[in-house]
Amino acid sequence: MPLESPRNWWQPFNKEERLWFYIITAWAFVMFLMMPLGHLWNHNVPQETYKTTPAEFKQVTDDFIAKHQRKDAEGKPVMMSGLEVVDAPIGKDAFLIAQAWKFRPVLVLKKGQTYRIHMSSLDFQHGFSLQPQNLNLQILPDYSYVVTLQPNETGTFHIVCNEYCFYAGPQMGHDTMVGRIIVEE
Numbered sequence: 001m002p003l004e005s006p007r008n009w010w011q012p013f014n015k016e017e018r019l020w021f022y023i024i025t026a027w028a029f030v031m032f033l034m035m036p037l038g039h040l041w042n043h044n045v046p047q048e049t050y051k052t053t054p055a056e057f058k059q060v061t062d063d064f065i066a067k068h069q070r071k072d073a074e075g076k077p078v079m080m081s082g083l084e085v086v087d088a089p090i091g092k093d094a095f096l097i098a099q100a101w102k103f104r105p106v107l108v109l110k111k112g113q114t115y116r117i118h119m120s121s122l123d124f125q126h127g128f129s130l131q132p133q134n135l136n137l138q139i140l141p142d143y144s145y146v147v148t149l150q151p152n153e154t155g156t157f158h159i160v161c162n163e164y165c166f167y168a169g170p171q172m173g174h175d176t177m178v179g180r181i182i183v184e185e
């Protein structure tokens with residue numbers, strides 16, 4: 001008995017195998033076509049990114065929150081689930097931190113207005129999945145993504161972290177990492 005494996009190990013290439021082979025080949029072409037089609041339909045991720053650091057991004061976001069946090073009738077800063085509620089300045093920059101396990105702050109936008117939302121992480125890789133619109137991005141430490149957004153409907157939209165963010169500590173909270181963007185009239 002030869003020690004080498006036979007050269008025709010794949011034979012017989014029977015009917016079922018042939019069928020699966022054709023299906024996966026066809027599917028590979030469909031996936032390949034998604035790249036140019038996604039480009040034509042403008043479904044690409046934002047192209048604007050820049051280098052930052054967790055310390056710098058936290059500082060900029062803290063300053064942004066201090067300047068734009070919503071105040072109630074008595075002048076007290078408004079919070080929601082332990083997070084600052086911030087009225088993003090129209091047509092300007094807004095900042096969003098992803099950090100185990102929250103998205104800070106709660107951004108309030110106005111329908112039909114344009115915003116530049118900068119996103120970065122203070123620790124590990126997180127996912128940004130805006131629901132129910134299904135806009136998906138990756139948020140990484142040391143880089144900021146700038147997403148230009150013009151909300152066209154009002155309501156409360158949820159941001160779900162869809163990139164499993166593991167932390168080798170006593171607690172884990174990836175499944176609780178949900179943020180909010182509120183769009184008002």
Ligand SMILES: [Cu+2]
Pocket residue numbers: 099100101125126127161162163164165174177
């Ligand atoms: Cu996360």
